[in-house]
Amino acid sequence: MDLCSKKLPLRSKYKGICEKKCYREKGHTGACSEFPYIADLAKNHPRVKNKIIRDATMTTGAAWKSEDAGPNRIPRQVMLQTDAVLLDYGLKMKALKPSVVAKLREKAATYEDCMSVAVKLTWLAYQMPDAPTCPKDIKNYLEKRYGTMAANSTPCIICKEPLSFSLFENAKRGKAEIETAHSNPREHNDINVGFAHRECNIAQGNKTLDEFYDWIIGILVRAGKIRL
Amino acid sequence: MDLCSKKLPLRSKYKGICEKKCYREKGHTGACSEFPYIADLAKNHPRVKNKIIRDATMTTGAAWKSEDAGPNRIPRQVMLQTDAVLLDYGLKMKALKPSVVAKLREKAATYEDCMSVAVKLTWLAYQMPDAPTCPKDIKNYLEKRYGTMAANSTPCIICKEPLSFSLFENAKRGKAEIETAHSNPREHNDINVGFAHRECNIAQGNKTLDEFYDWIIGILVRAGKIRL
Numbered sequence: 001m002d003l004c005s006k007k008l009p010l011r012s013k014y015k016g017i018c019e020k021k022c023y024r025e026k027g028h029t030g031a032c033s034e035f036p037y038i039a040d041l042a043k044n045h046p047r048v049k050n051k052i053i054r055d056a057t058m059t060t061g062a063a064w065k066s067e068d069a070g071p072n073r074i075p076r077q078v079m080l081q082t083d084a085v086l087l088d089y090g091l092k093m094k095a096l097k098p099s100v101v102a103k104l105r106e107k108a109a110t111y112e113d114c115m116s117v118a119v120k121l122t123w124l125a126y127q128m129p130d131a132p133t134c135p136k137d138i139k140n141y142l143e144k145r146y147g148t149m150a151a152n153s154t155p156c157i158i159c160k161e162p163l164s165f166s167l168f169e170n171a172k173r174g175k176a177e178i179e180t181a182h183s184n185p186r187e188h189n190d191i192n193v194g195f196a197h198r199e200c201n202i203a204q205g206n207k208t209l210d211e212f213y214d215w216i217i218g219i220l221v222r223a224g225k226i227r228l
Numbered sequence: 229m230d231l232c233s234k235k236l237p238l239r240s241k242y243k244g245i246c247e248k249k250c251y252r253e254k255g256h257t258g259a260c261s262e263f264p265y266i267a268d269l270a271k272n273h274p275r276v277k278n279k280i281i282r283d284a285t286m287t288t289g290a291a292w293k294s295e296d297a298g299p300n301r302i303p304r305q306v307m308l309q310t311d312a313v314l315l316d317y318g319l320k321m322k323a324l325k326p327s328v329v330a331k332l333r334e335k336a337a338t339y340e341d342c343m344s345v346a347v348k349l350t351w352l353a354y355q356m357p358d359a360p361t362c363p364k365d366i367k368n369y370l371e372k373r374y375g376t377m378a379a380n381s382t383p384c385i386i387c388k389e390p391l392s393f394s395l396f397e398n399a400k401r402g403k404a405e406i407e408t409a410h411s412n413p414r415e416h417n418d419i420n421v422g423f424a425h426r427e428c429n430i431a432q433g434n435k436t437l438d439e440f441y442d443w444i445i446g447i448l449v450r451a452g453k454i455r456l
Binding site for chain 1: 386387388389427428430431433441444445446447448450451453454
């Protein structure tokens, strides 16, 4: 699909180092929009819409509050900049613990990749069991980007069990039961991304999916539960 | 082993609802002591000593700071008391989220169980690869409680790989790489407790070990990695 790609005005404090473009189809009528395909979720499932945009475009939140915990949720594209540039934007990378810096830098992704992830996640969300019906124009847009959509065809990328759309609303200890997950946690792009149960995502940790499967095979062999 | 069991004075704010006893052998000479077997670790590996006593006797820390996050690290035996009694000690259980209350109540354990866990963990720590040599009097005490000690015989209770004593000192993002783990996370006693890699303990989550193994077998079957 050819996209409009017109540059859109940014209000972020990081606007000097961030992009924002129109992702409507080229030649569209009416106003430009960065997330045209999310309108229906925005209206009927705002929590899901917020989650998709946040996970696609932002780094994770600081896990605790302290001087060196690092900034809370900043655009992933900002993390592509050098320490020197970030200093101009008030981000003192050198003041952070190396482990925090590594965690932040790991989340770096181009604007294009972030935007592709947002489309892919929306495409996946509409294919979950219990998902709302996708309006025709949005379905048309999503299918042009990622192919034909089929009901009940989005499993947890880790455990392969079905992921009910309703789990987006469930929360344990303030955390939704569905998380955005990565086959390789260090690559944020549309090929590598999907949804997972929170407990599966936690178990996978920072391993790739292949590393995770190999790891748990080893555990089961040593525990005498399976034989290779 | 018969224990002295003399009641010892408590300085805790919870002293009205906590026990403290001498765990030296009955008929000992010299002063009473609650943790006689930990003296060598206290001197040479204070971080390990602190971890063992903390994990054995205290609830976990509050994961984040907020009004309803619950109290940070209180004696497990305190959590055996009713809401009404706890209120007298400034713990407003009814003001906490049900999920926080459940997490705290899950950590409840009798003083006797906590003390047995501390002995068992010390016994296990001295049997790790790289563990310091156990002084003869302490070894004698520990073996009377839990049987003959053998070098290199303490694996991770989850993945069954060796757990090097040196991992106690390693810390990623402020967390030691060894954690106290439970075959059944809802039972805090000497039979049920051991050490595990942090990543294994995180993966196990609040499942029992058997549930965890069954769960990961299911994942591997559905992912096409093993056949039953």
